[in-house]
Amino acid sequence: MRSITKRFPGTVALDGVDLDVDGGTIHGLLGENGAGKSTLLKILAGDYRATEGSIEIAGEPVEIDSPRAAREHGIGIVYQELSLLPNLTVAQNISLGFEPSRLGRIASGRVSELAERALDAIGVATVDPERQVAELSLAERQLVEIARVLTIQRPRVIVFDEPTTALNHHDVLRLFTIMSRLRDDGVGVIFVSHRYREVLEICDVSTVLRNGRVVGRVERGEASLGRLVELTLGQKGETVFARRWRADGGGEVVASARGLSIGSRIHGIDLELRRGEIVSLCGLLGMGQTEVARALIGDGRDIDGSITIRGVAGVPRSPRSAVRLGAGLIPEDRQAEGLFPDMSVRANISISSLRRIVLSPLVRIISWARERRLVGEVGERTGIAARALPRPVRTLSGGNQQKSLLARWLLRRCDLLICIEPTRGVDVGAKVEIYRRLEDLACGGAAVLIVSTDLPEVLGLSDRIVVLYRGTVTAELDPRVASEQELLLAMQGGVEGEISGLLEPEAVS
C-alpha cells in the first residue's frame, strides 16, 4: 500500500501510510487504539476507499472498491469479532455467500467437500464440518473463520485482526502454526496485535503506526519489546494530572479477593482494595481485568475462590447483593448498562438510593423535596448544571452522562466504586472533572478500582497499579515512579529481553 491517506470529516485518520508486505512473510501491524490500524485494514478490505494513495499487489496497481473485489484479489481478513452464523453448520458457514450450486440449488455435497478441504488446508482435523457453530468453542469458531477466509481462490494477503484476544495459550500456538504454514506457502500474512510478545515471536517484520503515520518498520533481528513499546507510545507531552497523593496503603480493606479464578481467563489471583486508594487493574485486552471487576460487582460467571466485601465473604450472587454491600459499578458502555435514557437526570441519579429519598422506611413514598435537595447536592459536587437535572438523561453530552453515573454512586455513598473505562467517549474538560471526583471519593474513604486501557489515565490517577498477564498478577507498579513505557512493558508480560517462555506450556491451566 502506497502513501495511503484517509480523511474523515474533521480528522485525518491516515496520513501517507506506506505498508509493504512481502509474500512469504508474517508482518506485524502495531499501534495504540486510534492509531489508524483499523482504517488501514478497512481500506484493504474494500470497506473504505482511501482519499489518496494506491494499492499494488505483486507490482500491479489494483482497485479495491468492495469487499468482493478484495476477495477476488486474494485478500482475506480474519476479524476479531467473529461473523459466523451460530445456527448453521460449520460447512454451511464456510461456504456462506459463495455456495456452490447446481441448477440454482445449493449442492450440499459440494458444500461439505469444500469445508473439509478448507479445514484440512489449515491442518484442523478436530472440527466436524456438520456440527453447528453454536456448539463450538470460541477457539474452534476462529478456526472455522480462518477456514472460511481461506476458501478464496488464490490467497495472497491474509490479515489476522487481533486474533489471539479471546484465545488461550494452546490455541494461540495452533493459530501460529497456521500462520506459519500460510507464510511457507508464499502468502503475505498481516498480524494485528497488541500483544507484543506474540508479535516478536511470530513476525518477520513489523510496522508501527502512531496518529495515522508510520513511525517505524522493524525487522525481526532489531525488534525488542522495548523498541516496539517506545515506537508505539512515542514522546508524549506532560499529562494533565495535578496529582494529589493520598495516604498510602494504611486504610481498612474494603474488598478483597483470594484465589480468584474466572473461567479460563483468571487463575487464582489475590487482590486487596483499601479505603482511600485508587487501584488500577491493567492488562492487554482479553487478559481478564474486566472479568475481575464484574466478579466483584456480582455480574460474573464461572467464578472460583473467595471475595469479601466489607467483611461479608462470598462471591456476590447478583449486582443487587454487591450494591447492598456498598459496591457500585460504572460500566464501560454507559448507554447499554448505565443509563435509563428516557428518565430524567435526577431520577437516573437517585435510582440506586430510593431508600434515602422516601418519607420514612415505613411510608415508602418518595419525597420530591428530599430528592431534589440530595440530588442537587451530589449534582453540584460532580459539576452537573442544576438546570440539566430535570431533563431526560439521553439529551446530555457523554461527559455529563458519565458524571450522572458518578453522582448516582456518590448519592449512594458507596464504599467500593468500580469504574470500567471511566472516561471513554468523554471530552477533555469532563475527563479532568471525573478524575477530581474519583480522587475526592477516595479521599472521602471509598476504595476505587479502575479498569482502563488509557495508560496516562492509569498512571495519573492510581495509587497502585496491578498488572494482569495470562491469568495472573505479574506485576504491581507504583505510579509515582513508573513510566508509560514500563507499564506497557509490564502489560506485555514483563521485562525486556525475556521473550522466551511464550512457547513453553503454561504453568497453570
Add this chain to the structure above:
Amino acid sequence: MAVDVSGATAASHEAPLERARRAAEAFGTVAVAGLLLLSFGLTSSVFLEPANLRNILVQITVVGVAAIGETLVLLVGGLDLSVGANVLLGSVVAGDLVQRHGAPLWVGIAGGVLASTGIGLLNGVLTAVIGIEAILATLGTFLLAGGIAKIVLHSSWIVVDDPFFGNLVRTHVFWQLPVMVIVLFALYAVAAAVMRMTPFGRAVYAIGGNPRAARIAGLPAVRIRIVAFALAGAFAGVAGLLQIGQLGIVSSGNAAGLEFQAITAALIGGLSVSAGGVGRVERTLLGALIVGMIANYQTIRGIPPNYQQALLGGILLLAILTDRLFRGRS
C-alpha cells in the same frame, strides 16, 4: 466549582423529530380525544347528551380497569395477552362462589380477585424467573385462564342477583355517576400516584427503560416484574367483578377480545410495545375513552357491530405504527 454547561447547551438544540415526539406525547392523546368529542358531537344530536356520556363511561369501565394492569406490564417491558381471559376467570370464580355455593359476598370477591392475581403471578414467574418471552407465556396463560373459567362454568352461565353487583351500576354517587365509574377514576388516581411517588413506580420505569442498567444499578428486577404482572392479574380480577355488575350475568363470551381493547387503549395513550419505561398510566384512561367514544358513536349511527371489530383492529394497527414512527430511533 466549575460548572460544566456543555451538556445543557447541547440539550437545548433538540432535533425537530424529538420535539415533535415530546409534543405528541404531551398533547397528542388529549387533542385526539377532544377532536373526536367535537366532531362526534357536531354530527350526532345525542352524542353529547349527559346520559350518553355517562353511558360511555360505564361502557369503558371494565376495559379501563383491566388496561391499568396492561399499562403496568407494558411499562415494565412486558406484554399481557391473558388479561381478557383473566377478567372472565375473576368474574366466573366470584359468581360461582356467591351464586352456586352460597358463599358470603366477601369470599366471592376475594376468590375472584385472588384467582386472577394467581394467573398474573404465574405470568410473572414464567417471564421474569424462567425467562419465557411475555407474548408466548401470556398466550399460554390466556388459554389456561379461559379454559379454567369455562370448566367452572360447565358450558352454562351464572345469573348473579346479589344486589352488591347490581348497585355498582345502579347506585349513583354524584353527577349521576354510578359507583363503578367512580371506582374506575379512583383506581387510575391511585395507580398514577403509585407510579409517580413510590420506589416501586421508579423501578418499573427503570426496568422497562433499560433492564441491564437496572440490574447493574442494584434494582430487584425479577421481583418488580413479578409484582407488575401479579398486579395486572389483580386489576383483571377487579375488572371481572365490575363486569358482573355491568352485565348481571357471567357467561363464557363475556370478556372476549378485551385484551386487545386494553392494549389498544394503552397504545393510544402513548405506551409502547417495543420499549418499556415510557408513558403514563393516566393517559391509558384517555386511550380507553377514545376507544369507547368511537364504539359508542358507531352504535348511535347504526353501524353494525361486525364492523366494529375490524375498526378496532385498524385503530390498534394505527397506534402501533405511530409508536414505531416515534420510537423506532434505536
